[in-house]
Amino acid sequence: MEILDYPFMRSALFMGLVLGTLFSLIGIFVVTKGMSFFSDFIAHSAILGGALAVIAGVEPTLFLIPYSLAVAFAISVVWNSFPLSRDTVLGVFYGGTVAAGIILISTKELGQLSLIQFLFGDILLIRPVDIWLASGLLVVFILFLRLKLRGLIKSSFLPEISVAEGINVRLYDYALISLVAVTVALSIKLVGVILANAMVVIPAAAAKTVSRSFKQFMLIAPVIGVFSFTGGVTLSFYLNLPSGPSVIAVAFVCFLITLPFKRM
Amino acid sequence: MKVILSVEDIHVGYNHKAVIEGISFSVKDGDVLAVIGPNGSGKTTLLKAVLGVIPVKSGKVRLFGKERLKASEVERLIAYIPQRMELDRTFPISLKEMLGLSLHRASIDKYLDMLELRGLLSKRVGELSGGEMQRALLAYAVVKEPQLLIMDEPTSWVDVKGADCVLCIMEEFKKKGMAMIVVSHDFSVIKSVATSVLGIGHEGYFFEPADSPQLEEKIASLFGTTHHEVCRI
Numbered sequence: 001m002e003i004l005d006y007p008f009m010r011s012a013l014f015m016g017l018v019l020g021t022l023f024s025l026i027g028i029f030v031v032t033k034g035m036s037f038f039s040d041f042i043a044h045s046a047i048l049g050g051a052l053a054v055i056a057g058v059e060p061t062l063f064l065i066p067y068s069l070a071v072a073f074a075i076s077v078v079w080n081s082f083p084l085s086r087d088t089v090l091g092v093f094y095g096g097t098v099a100a101g102i103i104l105i106s107t108k109e110l111g112q113l114s115l116i117q118f119l120f121g122d123i124l125l126i127r128p129v130d131i132w133l134a135s136g137l138l139v140v141f142i143l144f145l146r147l148k149l150r151g152l153i154k155s156s157f158l159p160e161i162s163v164a165e166g167i168n169v170r171l172y173d174y175a176l177i178s179l180v181a182v183t184v185a186l187s188i189k190l191v192g193v194i195l196a197n198a199m200v201v202i203p204a205a206a207a208k209t210v211s212r213s214f215k216q217f218m219l220i221a222p223v224i225g226v227f228s229f230t231g232g233v234t235l236s237f238y239l240n241l242p243s244g245p246s247v248i249a250v251a252f253v254c255f256l257i258t259l260p261f262k263r264m
Numbered sequence: 265m266k267v268i269l270s271v272e273d274i275h276v277g278y279n280h281k282a283v284i285e286g287i288s289f290s291v292k293d294g295d296v297l298a299v300i301g302p303n304g305s306g307k308t309t310l311l312k313a314v315l316g317v318i319p320v321k322s323g324k325v326r327l328f329g330k331e332r333l334k335a336s337e338v339e340r341l342i343a344y345i346p347q348r349m350e351l352d353r354t355f356p357i358s359l360k361e362m363l364g365l366s367l368h369r370a371s372i373d374k375y376l377d378m379l380e381l382r383g384l385l386s387k388r389v390g391e392l393s394g395g396e397m398q399r400a401l402l403a404y405a406v407v408k409e410p411q412l413l414i415m416d417e418p419t420s421w422v423d424v425k426g427a428d429c430v431l432c433i434m435e436e437f438k439k440k441g442m443a444m445i446v447v448s449h450d451f452s453v454i455k456s457v458a459t460s461v462l463g464i465g466h467e468g469y470f471f472e473p474a475d476s477p478q479l480e481e482k483i484a485s486l487f488g489t490t491h492h493e494v495c496r497i
Contacts, residue, residue, distance in 0.1 A: 032355055154365050157355050160346050161404075164315045164414075166338030211356040212388050 003237050011131060012123035012190065012243065016229030018134045019187050019199070022141060024225030026183055027204030028217060029176050032156045036201050038075075038177070041090045042184045043196035045071050047101030050118050050188065055104065061130050064185035071097070072181040076174065121192030121244030123233065134186050141179060148172070153214060190229075191244040202251040203228060206258040224254045265292040267329070268412050268443040269314065274323030276306070276313045283309045286323075289462050289471040293411065294441040296434065298454040298474070301464035302487060307447045308347055310464065311414055314445070315344060328411070340367055343405035347416040347447070351397060353390035359400055360385040368407040378436070379403050379429050395423035402426070406433055413437060413444045419453060431456065 003009050030039050046064055049071070053063035071093075078089050117125060145152070154162045155172040162169050184196045191199055207221035232247030239246075269291040276284040283306040291297050299307050312318040314325055316338075327333050328341060343366075359381065363372060376382040379399045384392060392400060405413065419427040427450075434457045437444060446453060454461060458474040463486045470482045 032352070150365055153357070153361075157352065157357060157362070158365070158404075160349060161344060163317055164312075164338075164344035164346070165342065166316070166333070166335035168335065208354070208356050212386075213358040214356060214361050217356045 003234060006237075008124055008126070009233070009237055011126050011128075012233045013230055015123075015126055015131055015134060015190055016233050016247070017226055018131070018138050019183075019190060020203070020226035020229035021222045022134065022138045022183055023187065023199045023229075024203035024207070024221035025141060025145065025218070026176075026179055027200040027202075027225070028207070028221050029152060029156060030180060030200050031204040031208055033173075033176065035176070035180065036197065037087065037090050038072075039180045039184055039200045040197035041075070041094045041097075042068055042072060042181050043188070043193050044094055045097035045101075046185060046188050046193050046196075047118070048097045048104065049101075049185070050193070051101045051104035059127075059129065061127075061133060061186060061189065064188060065133070065182050068181035068185040069178055072177045073174075076177060117192075118188070119192050119194050120242050121188070121190050121195065123190060123236070123243045125189040130186065130189060137179075137182060137186065144175070144179075148175075152176075191247055195244045195248045198248045199225070199228070199251060202248070202255050206251070206255040209255075209258045210261045224251065228254060265294065267292050268295070268327070269445075270324075270326045271314065272324040272326075274313060274325060275321045276309055276318060277321060278318075284313065284464070287462075287464070287469050288323075289460075291412070291443050291445060291460075293443050294438065295460060296438055296444045296446065296458045296474075297460050297462055298458035299445060299447045299462045299464065300449070300454065300483065300486070301469075302466070305464045305466055307464055308416055311344070311416055311445065311447065315342070315414065340408070341411045342414065343408060343410035343412075344414045345401060345405050345416065345418055347420075349401060351389060351401075355390065357389050358385065359387055359389055359392065362389050362400060363404055363407055366404050366408045368409075372407050375403050375407050375433075378432055380425070395426050398423075398426050399429055402429060402433065406437070409437075409440070409442070411442060413442060414446075415444070416447045417449065418446065419448065419450045 030036060046068065049064045049067035050060050052067065053060040056063065075089060075093060079086055151167055152172055155167055155169040159169055180200065184200065187196050187199065203225035204221045206224050207217050211217040211220055228251035229247050231250040233243055235241060235250065236243040236246040267290055271290065272288050273286050274284060275282060275286060287310065289297070299310065301307050309318060313320050324331060328337070333341070379402060381396070381399060381403055384396060389397065389400065402418070418430045431453065434444060434446070438457055446458070448454065454474065460471065460473050461479060463470045463482060465486045470486070472479050472482060
């Protein structure tokens with residue numbers, strides 16, 4: 001296959017395999033816990049993070065991981081300290097971080113990173129360090145699921161009973177918030193700031209529509225996620241399209257296909 | 265008899281508002297404590313304080329002889345059914361999987377039959393009717409055969425069949441010597457299964473054995489009703 005002759009395409013396809021699995025598994029809990037706006041916020045706040053990374057002269061992915069974690073925890077503190085709804089706090093910080101990022105980008109030379117690449121992703125930006133980090137995170141998340149899946153499902157489906165049973169629901173929320181922040185940060189180069197959240201939400205939403213059980217949900221979501229990533233990257237190569245929008249377009253078509261097969 | 269729960273002079277409140285002031289009682293294994301009182305008297309707050317969900321401002325709560333249980337002990341020893349609980353109907357989980365989230369020790373089949381849920385195991389929980397869903401929640405709580413079952417107005421949110429199931433389960437648990445705390449406005453529950461009654465009012469509280477001759481008089485005084493009306497509470 002011609003596509004496999006190019007090292008950058010092999011990297012992109014492997015990254016698609018890893019991120020497709022990771023995104024869809026995390027998306028399962030983002031979708032069931034109603035955290036879609038949160039992951040969208042994390043992705044968009046990376047505009048500021050990316051600009052800061054370039055100004056500081058640091059590899060963007062390495063900078064975006066601690067940056068996204070810091071932003072996620074800052075938001076959690078504001079959620080728990082002020083009489084404002086989660087939506088409102090996210091809306092405020094969403095606007096603030098995007099505005100600050102664009103101001104920085106407009107006043108500074110971005111060097112290696114163009115705004116368009118940053119917004120929509122570019123497979124040429126993927127470095128070995130991104131692949132190692134994404135693979136490591138996938139291993140960590142699968143181990144986390146192996147150890148804590150029952151608690152995660154309970155804290156999502158039966159939060160009131162879980163709290164009464166001594167389960168630390170807030171700790172599960174923090175763990176999930178951290179994983180969302182790191183995963184979104186890792187995916188910016190491939191799918192871009194604008195579309196990163198879509199890859200968290202769409203495969204999980206499609207799988208949720210057709211699943212009769214949680215087991216089916218956990219099997220179908222990664223299949224859609226991996227198919228969307230690898231299919232989108234392949235399409236972008238042969239049709240000379242931007243990688244991020246191609247990946248999302250495939251995922252969106254998958255979602256549309258699942259709609260007539262809804263289980264409720 | 266082993267003391268399952270002892271509550272000593274607890275004070276609980278939200279911000280600066282006191283809800284519970286100076287209540288003491290205990291529950292031993294095999295006891296069924298009915299908690300009654302007018303709306304807003306703090307019954308649900310009391311349950312949450314016992315479970316450690318709301319902090320106690322002063323006084324002591326000891327569960328199974330300890331002031332602080334490990335999370336794994338709470339999950340193993342105690343089951344709680346909240347007052348009114350709406351489940352997310354879009355959550356893709358089958359009834360079998362939902363019951364699997366509970367740490368079941370008992371033969372699940374017996375409870376599935378008692379609650380008439382056996383034929384529904386492969387159904388997505390969101391597809392269950394309101395009554396079936398409430399029985400499913402009851403099943404979730406009882407399949408682990410906890411040593412302490414706490415229910416907040418269990419007969420108020422179920423249909424007639426569900427209310428029968430609640431009584432059935434309570435009688436079964438009572439026979440097995442398990443302890444229960446039940447918040448209820450249903451006097452038939454108190455009459456048929458309770459061994460003691462905790463009445464919480466805005467002006468104070470009482471803790472009496474269910475067969476106490478003064479009980480009806482105290483309930484009447486708690487609700488500000490006549491002795492005759494108590495039978496209909």
